[in-house]
Amino acid sequence: MLLKNTYNEFVKILSKPRSYLGVGALTLLIGIIIFAMKVDGKSIISFLTSSFEQTLTFNGHVLNGNLIAFIILQMLIVHVPLLVALVTGDLISGEAAMGTIRMLATKPISRTQIVLSKFIAGALYTLFLTFWLGILALGVSRMIFGTGDLIVLNSDGLVILQDADILWRYGAGFAVAYLSLLTVSSLSICLSAFAENSIGPIVATMAIIILFTIIGTLDVTVFDSVKPFLFTTHMAAWRSFFEDPVSFDNIRESIVILLAHNVVFVALSVFAFNRKDITS
Amino acid sequence: MRILFILILLFPLSKLHAQAANVLLNKVVAKMMSVKDYSANADVTADIPMIKILPSKAKIYFKQKDKFKVEAKGIVILPKQGFTDVNSFISNSKNYQAILGDTTVVNSAKSVLTTVIPNGESSEIILAKLWIDYTRNVVMKTQITTKSNGTVTTTYTYGDKVSYGLPSKMVFEIDVKKFKLPKSVAADINNTDNKSKKDTRKKGTITVSLSNYSVNQGLSDALFVK
Numbered sequence A: 001m002l003l004k005n006t007y008n009e010f011v012k013i014l015s016k017p018r019s020y021l022g023v024g025a026l027t028l029l030i031g032i033i034i035f036a037m038k039v040d041g042k043s044i045i046s047f048l049t050s051s052f053e054q055t056l057t058f059n060g061h062v063l064n065g066n067l068i069a070f071i072i073l074q075m076l077i078v079h080v081p082l083l084v085a086l087v088t089g090d091l092i093s094g095e096a097a098m099g100t101i102r103m104l105a106t107k108p109i110s111r112t113q114i115v116l117s118k119f120i121a122g123a124l125y126t127l128f129l130t131f132w133l134g135i136l137a138l139g140v141s142r143m144i145f146g147t148g149d150l151i152v153l154n155s156d157g158l159v160i161l162q163d164a165d166i167l168w169r170y171g172a173g174f175a176v177a178y179l180s181l182l183t184v185s186s187l188s189i190c191l192s193a194f195a196e197n198s199i200g201p202i203v204a205t206m207a208i209i210i211l212f213t214i215i216g217t218l219d220v221t222v223f224d225s226v227k228p229f230l231f232t233t234h235m236a237a238w239r240s241f242f243e244d245p246v247s248f249d250n251i252r253e254s255i256v257i258l259l260a261h262n263v264v265f266v267a268l269s270v271f272a273f274n275r276k277d278i279t280s
Numbered sequence B: 001m002r003i004l005f006i007l008i009l010l011f012p013l014s015k016l017h018a019q020a021a022n023v024l025l026n027k028v029v030a031k032m033m034s035v036k037d038y039s040a041n042a043d044v045t046a047d048i049p050m051i052k053i054l055p056s057k058a059k060i061y062f063k064q065k066d067k068f069k070v071e072a073k074g075i076v077i078l079p080k081q082g083f084t085d086v087n088s089f090i091s092n093s094k095n096y097q098a099i100l101g102d103t104t105v106v107n108s109a110k111s112v113l114t115t116v117i118p119n120g121e122s123s124e125i126i127l128a129k130l131w132i133d134y135t136r137n138v139v140m141k142t143q144i145t146t147k148s149n150g151t152v153t154t155t156y157t158y159g160d161k162v163s164y165g166l167p168s169k170m171v172f173e174i175d176v177k178k179f180k181l182p183k184s185v186a187a188d189i190n191n192t193d194n195k196s197k198k199d200t201r202k203k204g205t206i207t208v209s210l211s212n213y214s215v216n217q218g219l220s221d222a223l224f225v226k
Helices: A002-015 A017-049 A065-076 A080-088 A093-098 A101-105 A111-145 A167-194 A199-217 A237-242 A248-274 B002-033 B085-091
Strands: A056-059 A150-154 A157-161 B037-047 B051-053 B056-063 B067-071 B076-079 B096-106 B109-118 B125-133 B138-146 B150-158 B167-175 B203-215
Touching (some): A017 A080, A017 A150, A065 A111, A065 A150, A065 A237, A111 A248, B002 B096, B002 B125, B076 B203, B085 B138
Parallel strands (some): A157 B051
Antiparallel strands (some): A056 B076, B056 B067, B109 B125, B167 B203
């Protein structure tokens, strides 16, 4: 019954035009970035290597598909949560707003299973979006710009990763990025369980992400004890796969915290939906 | 009066010294000029603070007077100066004044220090110190100070192409004091615990091992067009 309901929920997601908005927006954004890189990609390389250029020269195929994919991921990781929340934030509250929630509750399925099926459907949509992001960012970029070593600029300096050592990092990076987006999806569904309209949970999700990101960025000691527990701090954990050596301890910690958030959000949603008054 | 007398005595001596330096440099330049072009395989190992890169391979091409090209499958980091600029600088004796200094041993070869000072202010090079093996007429070590790049020290090792003055290995020691990261990157929010691990060295080295030289094969100019 859970699987059947999950299928129904996924069909509902697919039937909403806004679900394609995310896919369309991603395609357009990545298309624009790839076009910009094709036209003026050298300025990006100059940004990466500017502080070293007086003394050193970087030779070889620097502007390649791997670098473009990394730039796209860095740019879009801020925006993709909005595209996820746009769909998943509506999953429960949308039913309440349209009045279909009562009919849904009359089905021979428990409320807990209804919530879980919505979570699974949301997770599948998020997976599709991440997969699409991967195909466009990595697949198309590598097709257009070719492959090559990857230059990554981080706070320690430049890390240059060899071409043969990159694909597994992207694979693992996308998996962790998916977990981050899944947390956003869970948060928005959780907020959706408390709301009666569609727009509220979507806006609230983005507001929380912005607030947590600002707290995480502020260099104020009072927030130091809180920062490690904010899910936004760990949303960029995918980037750790592009360090040398890879800090697996930090990644593991991020995965645990993101998973914990997911569990809490699902539990809260189940609790709220089971107590939700759907008669009025 | 006595000082004036000493100065009068010293002036021709210093001129003689400068002439000797020029003769030595001319021999080095003549050897360099015997190479019209070359290509070689390069194995590059960089140990530079703030840059992590594995050893890489490249093919380098050179054609007189200053055409230089690096072909690599991956990314190869090379110093901005050291391959062609010293050659071009010392190839025209009108550009500089040269003075001979002490004799020391560099890479097991007796070498004489030749200090080269540019005549005009327009030159990028402020001061060049060259340790020249006067028996083989090859440069064993250079220390070049430029306006914008700081000081780069290069040590040369020679193999079977010593007759052309082409090294089998070059070790560049570069100044990294000027390396600064963009603030937006330096303030990486995810990087909270590695301040103590930061590399604070002020010097970095790039080792270039050269092999499979092809000398005077008549490289086309088109090869160097970007």
